[in-house]
Amino acid sequence: MNTVVPGSDQPFSGLDDAPVEATVLRMMLGGQLRRLREAAGITPERAGFEIRASRSKISRLETGRVKLKPRDVTDLLTLYGVTDESVRAKFQSLVRQSNTPDWWSKYSDVLPGWFEMYLGLETVASTIRSFEIQFVHGLFQTEDYARTVTRLGRKTAPADEIEARVRLRLSRQALHARQKPPRIWSVMDEAVLRRPVGGAAVMRGQLRHLLEAAKMPHVTLQVIPFSRGRHAAESGSFTVLRFEERDLPDVVYLEQLTGAIYLDQRSDVEQYLEVVDELSGEALTPAATTRFIEQVAKEI
Amino acid sequence: MSGTEFDTSVAHQARMYDYLLGGKDNYAADRAAIEAQLEIYPDLAFAALANRAFLGRAVRYLAGGAGIRQFLDIGTGIPTAGNTHQVAQDIAPESRVVYVDYDPIVLAHARALLVSHEAGATDYIDADLRDTGTILAQASELLDFSEPVAVTLVAILHAIPDSDDPHGKVARLMDAVPPGSYLAISHMGTGLLDRETQHGLESHSDRMMQQRLTARSREQVAGFFEGMDLVPPGVVRVDEWRQESGAGGAGNSALWGAVGRKR
Numbered sequence: 001m002n003t004v005v006p007g008s009d010q011p012f013s014g015l016d017d018a019p020v021e022a023t024v025l026r027m028m029l030g031g032q033l034r035r036l037r038e039a040a041g042i043t044p045e046r047a048g049f050e051i052r053a054s055r056s057k058i059s060r061l062e063t064g065r066v067k068l069k070p071r072d073v074t075d076l077l078t079l080y081g082v083t084d085e086s087v088r089a090k091f092q093s094l095v096r097q098s099n100t101p102d103w104w105s106k107y108s109d110v111l112p113g114w115f116e117m118y119l120g121l122e123t124v125a126s127t128i129r130s131f132e133i134q135f136v137h138g139l140f141q142t143e144d145y146a147r148t149v150t151r152l153g154r155k156t157a158p159a160d161e162i163e164a165r166v167r168l169r170l171s172r173q174a175l176h177a178r179q180k181p182p183r184i185w186s187v188m189d190e191a192v193l194r195r196p197v198g199g200a201a202v203m204r205g206q207l208r209h210l211l212e213a214a215k216m217p218h219v220t221l222q223v224i225p226f227s228r229g230r231h232a233a234e235s236g237s238f239t240v241l242r243f244e245e246r247d248l249p250d251v252v253y254l255e256q257l258t259g260a261i262y263l264d265q266r267s268d269v270e271q272y273l274e275v276v277d278e279l280s281g282e283a284l285t286p287a288a289t290t291r292f293i294e295q296v297a298k299e300i
Numbered sequence: 301m302s303g304t305e306f307d308t309s310v311a312h313q314a315r316m317y318d319y320l321l322g323g324k325d326n327y328a329a330d331r332a333a334i335e336a337q338l339e340i341y342p343d344l345a346f347a348a349l350a351n352r353a354f355l356g357r358a359v360r361y362l363a364g365g366a367g368i369r370q371f372l373d374i375g376t377g378i379p380t381a382g383n384t385h386q387v388a389q390d391i392a393p394e395s396r397v398v399y400v401d402y403d404p405i406v407l408a409h410a411r412a413l414l415v416s417h418e419a420g421a422t423d424y425i426d427a428d429l430r431d432t433g434t435i436l437a438q439a440s441e442l443l444d445f446s447e448p449v450a451v452t453l454v455a456i457l458h459a460i461p462d463s464d465d466p467h468g469k470v471a472r473l474m475d476a477v478p479p480g481s482y483l484a485i486s487h488m489g490t491g492l493l494d495r496e497t498q499h500g501l502e503s504h505s506d507r508m509m510q511q512r513l514t515a516r517s518r519e520q521v522a523g524f525f526e527g528m529d530l531v532p533p534g535v536v537r538v539d540e541w542r543q544e545s546g547a548g549g550a551g552n553s554a555l556w557g558a559v560g561r562k563r
């Protein structure tokens with residue numbers, strides 16, 4: 001009997017079956033390289049030196065944040081004492097797969113590098129949990145709402161750039177129509193519903209859209225009304241992305257004005273998980289949330 | 301009616317179980333408790349899987365041959381694969397399932413993840429097993445108590461000490477459902493482990509977990525089915541209960557499992 005023992009992992013476990021999205025593949029290959037490096041007792045500095053790069057480059061590479069170069073992988077495998085030709089060949093074939101272009105590459109003009117990573121993670125996540133204090137989550141925004149929010153941040157941007165950004169945001173929503181969409185569980189503060197983004201008509205349309213979204217089986221929406229003041233998020237908005245693969249840790253995404261922070265150290269991630277767990281317990285149930293949104297829509 | 305404060309610094313049964321089953325909804329204290337328990341009792345991971353598999357076989361039996369279409373699942377735990385409504389609705393999509401848990405966070409997960417097939421229905425009750433009045437009153441909003449109901453108490457009764465009269469609570473639940481209803485139980489057992497292991501596990505759970513666990517004997521577990529007919533093979537180790545051919549286990553689950561039918 002094969003019992004599943006937590007923490008056990010096989011090289012390339014889960015990689016042999018279905019085709020995997022490039023981003024996940026990078027994360028898994030990175031994780032595998034990290035384990036090989038640690039097993040060989042080699043520091044990130046030393047590994048970085050070997051491939052003419054810094055310690056932080058090794059860290060980004062091992063967490064799947066950057067594309068892998070075949071030559072770097074070859075050098076690292078040699079440094080880590082991996083001589084088995086079949087393993088090396090398998091690595092290289094997966095590296096090639098992991099470098100195929102992503103769906104958002106056509107938006108590269110308007111896409112900052114720090115957000116590209118998020119798109120990769122969002123595209124392959126099996127569960128997306130978020131807490132929103134200001135705006136509706138991008139996956140649930142209407143076109144009008146998205147356009148208003150985009151303009152707010154970029155008052156001087158030309159119209160075609162705004163439109164490209166809006167199209168990018170709406171393209172993300174294609175995941176709702178997938179055969180097996182991710183589970184999306186979004187907790188939002190009442191302020192998200194009340195802030196009149198774009199005026200009454202835009203907001204009414206947005207709230208109707210939320211009510212429709214809440215009917216989708218893969219979507220769970222919960223609101224924390226102002227009356228429940230004890231809520232746990234001093235943190236501001238954040239998103240926790242979870243992946244089907246057992247080896248991949250959850251990633252917390254924190255967006256800032258000019259960049260983003262990605263956390264995947266377990267000790268960091270668990271503090272956010274704890275907050276989002278507690279918020280979900282404190283928020284209105286999904287059924288009560290629907291009634292609440294209907295009420296707010298009437299009051300606009 | 302919530303029975304617990306959300307405290308991730310102390311190991312919690314639902315999250316420990318999640319970890320053993322390969323889930324990611326657990327915290328450092330839960331994993332530390334499991335690692336320590338695995339030292340004492342290496343078959344623990346087998347036991348968790350065997351318990352989950354028992355739930356699956358029991359619900360398949362109930363929704364299948366027994367023709368049950370209403371389920372009251374008390375002690376839901378953190379959702380994983382093969383939850384009660386999924387197993388039941390695979391066989392009979394119109395099945396209705398009420399989930400009960402006393403932990404508001406566990407229940408929030410259940411509401412988000414245990415989404416019914418559109419032909420059937422699921423509902424969620426925030427209540428402690430000891431509060432049978434609340435459970436029965438709220439469950440009657442979705443379940444029709446003039447028709448048979450299957451009550452499932454999987455790996456939960458051992459969290460109820462004798463002083464809280466677990467046999468009385470179960471009797472109260474079964475009194476509320478009509479003849480032809482079923483009861484399914486899995487329960488941490490005595491007489492299944494050597495004394496040293498048993499003692500080690502109990503003292504560990506006393507020190508490290510939010511829940512105090514009480515293992516019970518085969519006779520005590522049979523006592524929950526007073527006045528009912530046990531479905532063969534009766535009270536056995538969960539991994540032995542109507543084991544499907546070829547799926548024999550190679551561990552000691554240390555849990556008793558049984559299903560009974562109300563006369």
